[in-house]
Amino acid sequence: MDYTAAVEIGCFFATGIGGIFAYLWRRSQAQLDSTIDTHGSQLKSLDAELAAYKLHVAETYVTSNELSKAIDALNRAIDAVFGKLDRIEDKLDKKADK
Numbered sequence: 001m002d003y004t005a006a007v008e009i010g011c012f013f014a015t016g017i018g019g020i021f022a023y024l025w026r027r028s029q030a031q032l033d034s035t036i037d038t039h040g041s042q043l044k045s046l047d048a049e050l051a052a053y054k055l056h057v058a059e060t061y062v063t064s065n066e067l068s069k070a071i072d073a074l075n076r077a078i079d080a081v082f083g084k085l086d087r088i089e090d091k092l093d094k095k096a097d098k
Contacts, residue, residue, distance in 0.1 A: 062070075
């Protein structure tokens with residue numbers, strides 16, 4: 001029995017299936033490249049937005065050092081007010097005793 005015709009037909013189908021797989025592989029690689037390019041451009045735009053936000057935060061919001069200095073100044077002012085109130089109270093107590 002001669003299997004040459006069967007082998008040729010088998011090789012023909014194998015070549016066709018290989019061609020289909022090669023086409024699908026190239027197509028998926030092209031889609032992957034397109035997706036990578038799209039994500040790359042989106043990442044660049046996100047980097048620009050993040051840089052703009054960081055600049056906004058640096059210009060607008062106070063740093064922790066400045067905040068602690070302001071709170072310390074406020075605490076000193078409140079202590080001074082309470083000190084003056086204590087002196088006034090002492091003077092009033094002394095005056096009431098006379």
